[in-house]
Amino acid sequence: MALNYVWLGLFLVGIAVGVVRFVFMGDADTLPQMMNSTFEMSKYAFDLTLGLTGTLTLWMGILKIGEDSGLVGKLAKVLSPVLTKLFPDIPKNHPALGAIFMNISANMLGLDNAATPCGLKAMQELQGINPKKDTASNAMIMFLVLNTSGLTIIPVSIMAYRSQAMLTEFGSASAMAAAGATPTDVFIPLLLTTMCSTLIGLIAVSLYQKINLFRRAFLVMFAVIAALVAALFWTVYGMDTSKEIQDFCNLLTSMIILGTIAMFLISGIRGRLNVFASFIEGAKGGFHTAVNLIPYCVAMLAAVGVFRASGSLELLQTGMRNAVDFCGMNSDWVDALPVALLKPLNGAGARGMMIETWTSHGTCSFVGHLSSVIQGSTDTTFYILAIYFGSVGITKFRYSVVCGLLADFAGICAAVAISYFFWG
Numbered sequence: 001m002a003l004n005y006v007w008l009g010l011f012l013v014g015i016a017v018g019v020v021r022f023v024f025m026g027d028a029d030t031l032p033q034m035m036n037s038t039f040e041m042s043k044y045a046f047d048l049t050l051g052l053t054g055t056l057t058l059w060m061g062i063l064k065i066g067e068d069s070g071l072v073g074k075l076a077k078v079l080s081p082v083l084t085k086l087f088p089d090i091p092k093n094h095p096a097l098g099a100i101f102m103n104i105s106a107n108m109l110g111l112d113n114a115a116t117p118c119g120l121k122a123m124q125e126l127q128g129i130n131p132k133k134d135t136a137s138n139a140m141i142m143f144l145v146l147n148t149s150g151l152t153i154i155p156v157s158i159m160a161y162r163s164q165a166m167l168t169e170f171g172s173a174s175a176m177a178a179a180g181a182t183p184t185d186v187f188i189p190l191l192l193t194t195m196c197s198t199l200i201g202l203i204a205v206s207l208y209q210k211i212n213l214f215r216r217a218f219l220v221m222f223a224v225i226a227a228l229v230a231a232l233f234w235t236v237y238g239m240d241t242s243k244e245i246q247d248f249c250n251l252l253t254s255m256i257i258l259g260t261i262a263m264f265l266i267s268g269i270r271g272r273l274n275v276f277a278s279f280i281e282g283a284k285g286g287f288h289t290a291v292n293l294i295p296y297c298v299a300m301l302a303a304v305g306v307f308r309a310s311g312s313l314e315l316l317q318t319g320m321r322n323a324v325d326f327c328g329m330n331s332d333w334v335d336a337l338p339v340a341l342l343k344p345l346n347g348a349g350a351r352g353m354m355i356e357t358w359t360s361h362g363t364c365s366f367v368g369h370l371s372s373v374i375q376g377s378t379d380t381t382f383y384i385l386a387i388y389f390g391s392v393g394i395t396k397f398r399y400s401v402v403c404g405l406l407a408d409f410a411g412i413c414a415a416v417a418i419s420y421f422f423w424g
Helices: 002-025 030-069 071-086 095-108 112-128 138-148 156-170 173-178 183-209 216-236 242-270 275-309 312-326 332-342 347-361 366-377 381-390 400-423
Strands: none
Touching: 002 030, 002 275, 002 312, 030 071, 030 095, 030 112, 030 242, 030 275, 071 095, 071 216, 071 242, 095 112, 095 138, 112 138, 112 381, 138 183, 138 381, 138 400, 156 173, 156 183, 156 347, 156 366, 183 366, 183 400, 242 275, 275 312, 275 381, 312 332, 332 347, 332 366, 332 400, 347 366, 366 400, 381 400
16 A cells, blocks of 8 residues: 555655646646656666566476476475564475575675566566465565665675766776776775665565564574675775776676576486476466566556656755754765665666766765765665566555665665765
């Protein structure tokens, strides 16, 4: 129900602001821009979903091989001590546990292309044991909030965008080095921020579902994650240049993706499967899933387009800056507010605002750093809710929106505080 109100609010507030600007300010351009944005964003949503079809088809086919060979079941069995306590409604050794683990692992390593198909596969498995097919189950909500909080250990995409922007800004790698600019300086702040948002999201859902996070299995899991993060820090900060770090991250990403594919194919061979036939069967499901996502994606992005084209986002930013200045506080962070406001709604829009902020203020400015950290602090909440729930026909989201937005808010607050600590 909450998503229904948000969607209506984006449309109606945007239209109201556009009408006010036309009637009282004589702005005759806003309404046509809003109208055009509905067509542009609808086309963009369709192209986005269509582009996702190939990735979904590939990874759904690979996952089907793992499911038929029994590999996903073995993963679920190994991880059951933690996942069965975090998802108590899922039967022990159920295939959903393996798909959930793969999705969370892919997100942590920045493997977006692999994470989404794994997540959609997990949602299909969860829907199979959901007693109310139109209502999100507790397990679905926990899974979705962990996704929207966007825990990422290797932020490859952010570092790549910053590197490209810095080369444009400084002209050459040598000029960047002379200025002491490095695209990887957001690495630690980003990790700290995304861990804050994930922790708050996990706590919020656990309170709703009355899950005790002080059990031994959870404490061991947190310790293992901390050890992996420390090992990654030790490896990365033993390197001399930002290019060396990015090359390492890209190599690690490639090894993980190709290693995962090889592991699933080998498991199929060992299980004496007709691997190709199993892949084709799963791939067909990926195509149908992508088609089902189109109306959900179009609905959300069209509303975001109207809200932004009306000038509502700009008005909100101006009002926030005035309020912060009135309180006598530093309002530098408000220049990064559009990234924070768009991030839960539209990942591409937030990315565009981040790049726009770099162009206006400089990639290495406080606002440039802050917008980078915000962009990587959480995932696109409403987009994830729309496509994940939409893929299995869920229309009643219960408290998932509240917990997802709480994680987003925690991530934004942490991004501002941590950015002031490092660059303020």
